Amino acid sequence: MAPTPMIQQYLQVKSEYQDAFLFFRLGDFYEMFYDDAIKASQLLEITLTSRGGNGEDRIPMCGVPHHSAKNYIDQLIQKGHKVAVCEQVEDPKTTKGVVKREVVRLITPGTHTEGKSVDAKANNFIAAADEVAGGFGLAYLDISTGESTATYIAGNEKELLNELQALHIRELVVSEQLRLLLAEEDQQLILSVEHMEAPFMAEASLFVDCPKELETCGKRLLAYIAATQKQSLGHIQPFKYRENTRILGIDYYSKRNLELIESIRGGDNKGTLLWLLDETVTAMGSRKLKQWLHQPLADRLAIESRQQMVEALMDRYFVRVELQQLLKEVYDLERLSGRVAFGSASGRDLAQLRNSLEKIPELVRELKGSGHSSLEQFSAGLDPCPEVCELLAAISDNPPLSAKEGGVIRDGFNAQLDEYRDASRNGKDWIAELEQKERAKTGIRSLKVGYNRIFGYYIEISKANMHLADLERYERKQTLANAERYITPELKEKEALILTAEEKSLTLEYELFVSVREQVKEYISRIQQLASKISALDVYISFSEVAEKYRFTKPAFNDGRNISIREGRHPVVEKMLNKQHYVPNDCELDDDGNMLLITGPNMSGKSTYMRQVALTIVLAQIGSYVPAASAELPIVDQIFTRIGAADDLVSGQSTFMVEMMESQYAISHATERSLLLFDEIGRGTSTYDGMALAQSMIEYIHEHIGANTLFSTHYHELTALEETLPNLRNVHVSAMEQSGKVVFLHKVKRGPADKSYGVHVAELANLPEAILSRARELLISFEADNRKTQQQAEQLSFFDERDTANEEVLQTIKDVSVSRMTPLEALQLINDLQEKISGGG
Numbered sequence: 001m002a003p004t005p006m007i008q009q010y011l012q013v014k015s016e017y018q019d020a021f022l023f024f025r026l027g028d029f030y031e032m033f034y035d036d037a038i039k040a041s042q043l044l045e046i047t048l049t050s051r052g053g054n055g056e057d058r059i060p061m062c063g064v065p066h067h068s069a070k071n072y073i074d075q076l077i078q079k080g081h082k083v084a085v086c087e088q089v090e091d092p093k094t095t096k097g098v099v100k101r102e103v104v105r106l107i108t109p110g111t112h113t114e115g116k117s118v119d120a121k122a123n124n125f126i127a128a129a130d131e132v133a134g135g136f137g138l139a140y141l142d143i144s145t146g147e148s149t150a151t152y153i154a155g156n157e158k159e160l161l162n163e164l165q166a167l168h169i170r171e172l173v174v175s176e177q178l179r180l181l182l183a184e185e186d187q188q189l190i191l192s193v194e195h196m197e198a199p200f201m202a203e204a205s206l207f208v209d210c211p212k213e214l215e216t217c218g219k220r221l222l223a224y225i226a227a228t229q230k231q232s233l234g235h236i237q238p239f240k241y242r243e244n245t246r247i248l249g250i251d252y253y254s255k256r257n258l259e260l261i262e263s264i265r266g267g268d269n270k271g272t273l274l275w276l277l278d279e280t281v282t283a284m285g286s287r288k289l290k291q292w293l294h295q296p297l298a299d300r301l302a303i304e305s306r307q308q309m310v311e312a313l314m315d316r317y318f319v320r321v322e323l324q325q326l327l328k329e330v331y332d333l334e335r336l337s338g339r340v341a342f343g344s345a346s347g348r349d350l351a352q353l354r355n356s357l358e359k360i361p362e363l364v365r366e367l368k369g370s371g372h373s374s375l376e377q378f379s380a381g382l383d384p385c386p387e388v389c390e391l392l393a394a395i396s397d398n399p400p401l402s403a404k405e406g407g408v409i410r411d412g413f414n415a416q417l418d419e420y421r422d423a424s425r426n427g428k429d430w431i432a433e434l435e436q437k438e439r440a441k442t443g444i445r446s447l448k449v450g451y452n453r454i455f456g457y458y459i460e461i462s463k464a465n466m467h468l469a470d471l472e473r474y475e476r477k478q479t480l481a482n483a484e485r486y487i488t489p490e491l492k493e494k495e496a497l498i499l500t501a502e503e504k505s506l507t508l509e510y511e512l513f514v515s516v517r518e519q520v521k522e523y524i525s526r527i528q529q530l531a532s533k534i535s536a537l538d539v540y541i542s543f544s545e546v547a548e549k550y551r552f553t554k555p556a557f558n559d560g561r562n563i564s565i566r567e568g569r570h571p572v573v574e575k576m577l578n579k580q581h582y583v584p585n586d587c588e589l590d591d592d593g594n595m596l597l598i599t600g601p602n603m604s605g606k607s608t609y610m611r612q613v614a615l616t617i618v619l620a621q622i623g624s625y626v627p628a629a630s631a632e633l634p635i636v637d638q639i640f641t642r643i644g645a646a647d648d649l650v651s652g653q654s655t656f657m658v659e660m661m662e663s664q665y666a667i668s669h670a671t672e673r674s675l676l677l678f679d680e681i682g683r684g685t686s687t688y689d690g691m692a693l694a695q696s697m698i699e700y701i702h703e704h705i706g707a708n709t710l711f712s713t714h715y716h717e718l719t720a721l722e723e724t725l726p727n728l729r730n731v732h733v734s735a736m737e738q739s740g741k742v743v744f745l746h747k748v749k750r751g752p753a754d755k756s757y758g759v760h761v762a763e764l765a766n767l768p769e770a771i772l773s774r775a776r777e778l779l780i781s782f783e784a785d786n787r788k789t790q791q792q793a794e795q796l797s798f799f800d801e802r803d804t805a806n807e808e809v810l811q812t813i814k815d816v817s818v819s820r821m822t823p824l825e826a827l828q829l830i831n832d833l834q835e836k837i838s839g840g841g
Contacts, residue, residue: 003052004052005097005098006026006098007033007052007059009098009101010022010024010033013084013086013101013102013103014034014036016103017082017084017103017106019082020081020082020083020084020106021036021039021040021076021081021082021083021084022036022084022086022103023064023069023073023083023084023085023086024086024101025066025085025086025087025088025101026063028065028066028067029063029064029065029066030063030064030066030069030085031061031062031063032061032062032063033059033060033061034059034060035060037060037061037062038060040062040076041062043075043076043079043081044062044064044072044075044076046062046063046064046072047062048060048061048062049061049062069085070114070115071115071116073085073107073115074112074114074115074116074117074118075117077107077108077109077112077115077117078115078117080109082106082107082108082109083106083107084103084105084106084107085103085104085105085106085107086101086102086103086104087101087102087103087104088100088101089101089102089104103230104230105228105229105230105231106227106228106229106230107228108126108171108228109126109170109171110124110125110126110127110143110169110170110171110172111126111143111171111225111228111229112124112170113143113144113335113338113339113342114344118144120283120286120332120335121283121286121287121290122168122286122287122290123142123145123147123168123287123290123291124142124143124144124170125140125141125142125167125168125169125170126140126141126142126143126169126170126171126172126173126221126224126225127139127140127141127164127167127169127171127172127173127221128140128172128173128174128217128218128220128221128224129153129160129172129173129174129178129217130174130175130178130216130217130220131178132152132213132214133213134152134154135152135153135154135155135156135159135160136152136153136159136160137150137151137152137153137213137214137216137217138150138151138152138153138160138163138217139214139217139218139220139221139239140167140169140221141221141236141239143225143229143236143338144334144335144338145284145287145334145335145337145338145528145531146235146236146237146334146337146338146341146524146528147237147334148206148218148236148237148238148239148240149239149240149241149242150207150210150214150217150218150239150240150241150242151214151241151242151243151244152214152244154244157181157182160182161182162251162252162253163252165252166250166251166252166255166294167294173220173221173224174220175220205238206218206222206236206238206239207238207239208238209238209239209240209241210239210241211241214239214241218239222236229342231341231342231343232341232342232343232521233341234341234521234524235337235338235340235341235342235524235528237525237528242295245298245637246297246298246299246302247295247296247297247298248295248296248297248298248617248618248621248636248637248638248639249298249637249638249639249669250296250618250638250639251640251665251669253641253662253665254639254640254641255294257611257641257642257643258273258611258614258615258618258639258641258643259271259272259273259572260272260273260274260293260294260618261273261274261290261293261294271572271576272572273293273571273572273615273618273619274289274290274293275572276546276550276571276572276575277289277293277542277543277546277624278542279541279542279545279546280538280539280541280542281324281327281328281538281541282327282328282330282331282332282534282535282538283332283335284332284333284334284335284531284534284535284538285327285534285535285537285538285539285542286538287334287535288532288535288536288538288539289539289542292539292622292623293618293622296618296621296622297621297622297623298621298635298636298637299635300557300635303557303620303621303622303623303635304557305623306540306543306622306623306624307554307623307625308374309374309375309378309537309540309623310540310543310544310547310554310623310624310625311374311554312370312372312373312374312375313375313540313541313543313544314544314547314548314625315372316370316371316372316375319366319367319370319372319375320541320544320545322366323363323366323367323537323541324541324545326359326362326363326366327359327363327534327537327538327541329355329356329359330356330359330534331352331353331355331356333353333356333527333528333530333531333534334528334531334535336349336352336353336356336527337353337524337527337528337531340353340517340520340521340524341521341524343517345517346399346401346402346403347395347396347399347400347401347403347407347408347513348399348400348401350392350395350399350513350516350517350520351392351395351396351397351398351399353388353392353520353527354388354389354392354393354395357384357385357388357389357392357527358389360382360383360384360385360530361384363379363382363534363537364379364382364384367379367382378533378537381533382530382533382534383526383529383530384530385523385526385527385530387523388520388523388526388527391516391519391520392516392520393410393413394409394410394413394512394516395408395409395410395513395516396408396409396410396411397410403510403513403514404506404510405506406505406506406509408509408510408513409509409512409513413512414508414512416508417505417508417509417512420501420502420504420505420508421501421505423497423498423501424498424501424502424505427494427497427498427501428498430494431449431457431494431498432449434449434490434491434494435447435448435449438459441470442461442465442468442469442470443468444461444465444468444469446461446462446465447459447460447461447465448460449491455477455478455485456487456495456499457487457491457494457495457498458477458478458485458486458487458491459474459485459486459487459488459491460480460483460484460485460486461483461484461485461486462482462483463482463483463484466484469484469486473488474486474487474488475487475488475489540623543623543624543625546624546625547624547625550571550574550575550627551627552571552619552624552625552626552627552628553625553626553628553629553630553631554625554626555616555620555625555626555628555631555632555633556631556632556633557620557632557633557634557635558632558633558634559634560591560634561589561591561594561634561672561673561708562589562590562591562632562634563587563588563589563590563613563632563633563634563708564587564588564589564590564630564631564632564633565586565587565588565613565616565626565628565630565631565633566586566628566629566630566631567584567585567586567628567629567630568584568585568586568587568612568613568616568626568627568628568631569582569584569612569627569628570582570608570609570611570612570615570627571612571615571619571627572615573608573612574627583605583746583747584628584629585609585612585746585747585748586748587609587613587748589708591727592726592727593727593728593729594706594707594708594709594727595698595701595702595708595709595711595725595727595728595729596709596710596711596728596729596730596731597698597711597712597713597718597719597721597722597728597729597730597731597752598610598710598711598712598713598731598732598733598748599712599713599714599716599719599730599731599732599733599752599753600712600732600733600734600753601733601753605733605746606679606712606733607643607679607712609710609733609748610641610643610677610679610710610712611641611643611677612627613675613677613710614639614641614675614677615627616628616631616633617633617636617639617675618639620633621635621636634673634708635673636673636674636675636708637671637673637674638669638670638671638673638674638675639674639675639677640665640666640669640670640674640675640676640677641662641666641677641679642659642662642663642666642677642678642679642681643677643679659681663678663681663697666678667697667700667701667705670701670705670707671705671707672705672706672707673707674705674707674708675707675708675709675710676701676705676707676708676709676710676711677709677710678697678709678710678711678712679712680712680713680714681693681694681697681711681713687715690715691715691717691718694711694713694715694718695715695718695721697711698711698718698721698725698728699721699725702725702727702728706727716752716753719752729750730750730751730752731748731749731750731751732748732749732751732752732753733746733747733748733749733753734746734747734748734749734753
């Protein structure tokens with residue numbers, strides 16, 4: 001059976017979007033057919049039906065109401081699919097035959113801007129990458145806010161994939177060649193990889209700060225967005241060039257190990273540094289904070305500029321409180337301006353934009369009147385956009401969600417609209433009066449005057465009251481099961497006036513709304529700049545709130561690489577402990593000792609101590625205060641961590657392989673201005689292998705890199721390195737025994753640990769007593785064997801020295817026999833050898 005013209009149209013459109021679900025508009029529904037319908041009915045749990053033909057010829061079909069389509073699209077995007085939205089682009093009333101339809105937007109994981117799965121507090125980045133000399137160019141942006149960035153990624157494909165993971169890139173656009181290269185490396189790391197060859201003729205102003213090599217990335221990205229969104233890209237901001245030398249580099253694995261933004265255990269942000277710091281009150285402030293945590297600064301002047309704002313807000317408590325209250329009334333300016341640019345902003349969006357802008361003069365007054373120079377200077381950059389406020393005065397106070405329902409434009413804005421509204425409202429008042437009159441005339445108390453779109457206005461009388469109806473005046477209009485509907489000449493005349501006025505009112509009102517929205521587009525750049533300042537202010541206030549609540553102090557910076565932290569704390573662990581006492585610790589690293597070898601039992605706090613030093617650096621370099629009594633810090637260029645152990649089952653890598661790869665990455669990228677954290681290197685292999693690797697890494701870092709390093713270990717034998725490596729210092733996390741039980745003191749002290757307390761820790765874990773008592777017996781036996789082995793080794797070393805000397809004598813005699821020495825020279829040489837042998841024992 002040949003497909004109908006409408007199905008032919010569907011198949012033609014679908015052929016261009018094979019990898020997407022096609023939402024095909026039919027009246028009030030988006031319909032899907034064939035395989036799309038079968039798959040969508042399963043994924044969305046909606047009813048699968050069919051149409052046309054008989055038996056096997058029937059076409060599978062399912063659909064969703066257009067007014068709730070966003071929820072269904074959101075579900076499909078969340079599951080990693082794409083959706084092509086195909087709309088009717090002709091008026092069915094004036095079209096003969098099949099209505100023309102076109103795909104108006106392709107919604108993909110990286111271009112999704114609305115729905116429950118879109119986190120208001122997180123950016124949704126889409127990126128493009130290209131190969132450049134020494135690595136890759138990377139451009140990424142958030143369509144919903146227009147923020148865009150371009151940067152270099154040095155190294156191979158693994159480095160690029162790590163950066164994509166760290167930024168939580170949802171979709172990547174690349175050339176076909178690079179797509180294949182990345183697929184070979186590890187496609188598991190990327191949700192959606194697209195390829196596009198055609199460049200986009202973007203305005204040069206979008207790349208004014210970027211090196212030429214990065215323009216190709218940005219243009220490829222914009223080409224893909226233009227092709228899929230089919231809408232204006234006027235809100236896309238110029239690409240900011242991210243100079244990696246001005247950023248504190250933290251690779252994906254180190255961010256994960258330090259739990260900056262995501263918890264290793266739960267995958268959410270509870271128990272992370274973000275969880276501790278986020279006291280922001282706006283969605284854009286929360287996103288800004290996350291961006292700063294992703295990319296802390298490595299520019300001292302920029303860091304100290306942020307510090308000045310935090311310090312000013314610390315000094316002006318009442319100003320801070322007032323500013324925070326005002327910010328609570330500011331909506332998400334970035335995403336509101338994005339919706340304006342896309343032409344998807346509703347009347348409610350415009351009202352929120354206006355209400356937000358009206359708070360800016362109050363913020364400016366508060367900052368100017370603070371009496372603090374930093375806050376006064378900051379206020380100068382807050383543009384209240386009065387022209388936009390004037391335009392948006394047309395929008396009513398409480399507009400409906402749909403701009404086509406009416407009530408979006410304020411009374412008094414347009415004279416013609418007011419006339420239509422007056423006619424419509426007076427007509428409806430007349431209808432209400434008519435109902436009362438007819439009830440009085442007929443004596444039918446249940447009589448009502450109603451309206452529907454098909455039949456218009458009518459007088460409805462139940463069949464039980466039909467004998468009371470005035471049939472001389474009433475003309476039958478519609479028969480129902482339990483009632484009759486009538487119309488009168490008077491009602492018919494008024495109906496025409498009311499409906500004409502209402503239709504004209506809605507049409508004009510929507511035209512006025514669209515006109516206002518289009519005019520606001522001209523000011524998007526100014527709104528975006530304002531949003532950036534407002535979000536930064538929100539973060540500064542958050543930093544000052546956290547500093548006050550958790551007793552943080554302002555860190556100082558030096559030009560060298562010395563670290564001096566007095567009574568430092570791990571802020572997240574301290575918060576998790578609630579009222580329990582957290583033991584603070586110092587950390588001193590200088591040119592004469594910039595490596596700490598940390599020993600101590602499990603659970604004593606070695607990893608926590610290492611992490612708190614790294615978090616102090618991160619906090620300082622995002623401009624925050626730090627959890628310490630005092631801190632003097634260097635500007636660190638990179639942080640590398642090798643903490644914890646986890647198999648990478650997807651790629652088939654063991655714990656030890658992951659450990660070695662992360663160690664290799666750190667050692668190959670670190671400089672003398674970096675911070676290295678190594679926790680229990682070598683534990684994934686045999687004792688001697690592990691100890692050899694750990695010692696050789698320590699020696700290599702000491703001799704060839706010179707970075708500030710914290711290295712924790714259970715290999716107590718390594719503590720002897722303090723005698724041979726001048727920059728290495730032994731420290732330990734102390735513990736003590738009380739009544740046969742271990743007590744962790746969590747205090748870091750100079751020198752090596754005296755024992756590991758492993759059996760004591762097992763006892764705390766409530767292992768069966770039979771296991772514990774046997775372990776104690778074996779421990780005594782092993783320690784005795786170890787002492788015996790050491791004594792034997794010392795005895796053997798004596799004989800080894802004698803043997804070495806004797807071998808030297810024999811070799812010398814051989815040399816003498818074939819040489820031309822005089823007897824006197826030979827005798828002198830033999831005497832020297834005899835003295836050497838006797839000296840050796």
